[in-house]
Amino acid sequence: MATIPKPATVLERCRVAPAPPPNGSDAAEHPQTLPLVFSDMVWLHFHPTQRLLFYKFPCSKDHFIEHIVPNFKKPLSQALKHFLPFAGNLIYEIDSGNIPELQYRPGDSVPVTVAESNEASDFDYLSGDRPRDAGEFYAFFPDFPPDKIESGWKKIPLLAVQITLFPDTGICIGFNNNHIVGDASSVVGFIKAWSSICRHGGDEEFSSATHLHPFYDRSVIKDPTGLLNNYWNQMKHVKIESPPLNFPTNKxxxxxxxxxxxxxxxxxxxxxxxxxxxxxxxxxxxxxxxxxxxxxxxxxxxxxxxxxxxxxxxxxxxxxxxxxxxxxxxxxxxxxxxxxxxxxxxxxxxxxxxxxxxxxxxxxxxxxxxxxxxxxxxxxxxxxxxxxxxxxxxxxxxxxxxxxxxxxxxxxxxxxxxxxxxxxxxxxxxxxxxxxxxxxxxxxxxxxxxxxxxxxxxxxxxxxxxxxxx
Structure with missing residues (x-):
């Protein structure tokens, strides 16, 4: 087993912000806040959720940079205007004891890494079923940017994305998200909206499919017994979390x-x-x-x-x-x-x-x-x-x-x-x-x-x- 993840060369690091909303709406031009509910609070200290999708799609490095990457970023921007929380942060006032919340502010964005695998032959190995060194997958999704502390507030990012070329073989997309932003239903809904926009060359079809749009009204989650405050009072003092992963993983x-x-x-x-x-x-x-x-x-x-x-x-x-x-x-x-x-x-x-x-x-x-x-x-x-x-x-x-x-x-x-x-x-x-x-x-x-x-x-x-x- 390898002792460290096989490297991928970073070609670009950038940030992608939500596109302006349709129909003249200025939603992305103002701060938007989502309160946490008790079913969010369970995941406050949970480890990030990391997903990889491998696509068999032979293309050259030039084609990847000139066509694939731009047509990957723009649909991400268009998808984010419908899913603003992914571009925002989990925020809380450090000394107040107040319950954290999700917040998007104008200028917030998602970090995107563009990379190239150093060994094209790795694609078939990594995308197979047989036992493979677990550590070798870590080159293909991004780490989160560090948390920020500004004026007594802590800001924790919620999503980071990476697209990696395996030259003349395929492409891998890596997603790294904080579980506090949403469960599998919400995250997969976002990924499918993004892929649909990418596939169709625009978000007209998704914009018109209102039955697929995210529903943000937290008031539908009833909490008559005060579970949110109960959980927060426990979570703010004691972290319930998994141990960190060390390399080599030996898995x-x-x-x-x-x-x-x-x-x-x-x-x-x-x-x-x-x-x-x-x-x-x-x-x-x-x-x-x-x-x-x-x-x-x-x-x-x-x-x-x-x-x-x-x-x-x-x-x-x-x-x-x-x-x-x-x-x-x-x-x-x-x-x-x-x-x-x-x-x-x-x-x-x-x-x-x-x-x-x-x-x-x-x-x-x-x-x-x-x-x-x-x-x-x-x-x-x-x-x-x-x-x-x-x-x-x-x-x-x-x-x-x-x-x-x-x-x-x-x-x-x-x-x-x-x-x-x-x-x-x-x-x-x-x-x-x-x-x-x-x-x-x-x-x-x-x-x-x-x-x-x-x-x-x-x-x-x-x-x-x-x-x-x-």
Missing amino acids: LRATYILQKSDIQNLRNLVQAQKQDLVHLSSFTITTAYVWTCLAKSSAAAGEEVAADETEYFVFAVDARQRINPPAPATYFGNCVVPAFAESTHSELKGKNGFLTAVGLVGDVISKKANNKDEILRGADEWLAKLGGMIGKRLFGVAGSPKFDLYDADFGWGNPNKYESVGIDVDGSMSLCKSREFEGGLEIGLSLPKKKMDAFGDVFCGGLKITEQTS
Whole structure:
């Protein structure tokens, strides 16, 4: 494994500001502020969210600089006029104790890095599925500019973007965003708007598609029990955050595929043995299977885990249509709530571990997703519960098949590969639709080599067994 990320040569650093709004509006000419709501505050100290999209698009360096880059920046500017918060900052008055807020001010902009990979052959390696050195992906998305302190106010940037040329091979777009600005629904909505504007050579089509425009009215998120103040009083004194990532990462990144037939075989296995389980979605089946495979592979990976040690599984549930009253589908911000399942190590790695995991995950989803009275149950204890899991056997999910980026076409065709880089830090799996198999799912993992090898053996071996018994 390499000890440092392979370098990419920076060709340009610039900033892109929102374009003037249409119809004579002066919206971008005045400060705009968005208050945080309780579902934002959960993510205040969360690590940045980093995404990479790889596009197979052979072009020369001259064509890249003269045509691709300008036609990348202008649509970004046009997209930002609809999504002003991305160009702004999280701000708070350092000594006041007041709740932070999102603010856009005229002149704010998004930092953009233009780069060239030093080795064109890396494209096929990086955009593959097999295990690859996790550290090699860090040359392809930008770091955030440092926080600023001005007149007693702290300003924290929310988005940075990089476009990298692999000469005569392809292009990679790297996104680095602060989770406080929005969840996957909001961020993916922005990326798709930007790609649509880029593909169509202007924002006329997106501007006319008002049903896709972000909804900014925070008053739709009701907080009758004062969760926002509760969370802020906890967060301003104690940071709940993941440990920093060091290099070398000593991790490999790999993608595993569950085809539609694999998911159905696993579902058949459950239905044959536990007919009372009713919530058997692809998400439930997939996450339960991966959670179980991690537990079953622990011994072969050299881990010493006590039989009664708790295994935690945490995932986010989109609450837009589940809160009362519902929020619009295009509500901009964080409108997800954490859901928790837990078992013991011996239960998950045992003969019926998969059945146990499916039952636990399905039960949580059934309660959270199908009962509006349950969506916020226990919310006053969420932060303490999450904080108590740090450093323990915690497994999570980044992304969702609902928010698919494999159709984010910037004019170079659909992506060849999507990578969620943030899973290097928090031990989550990434999850998205398969780019190759209709009805299939892609699972991204970042693990030490010994653990990755052990997981792969259990994962593939389990699928062979279910295929033979179906």
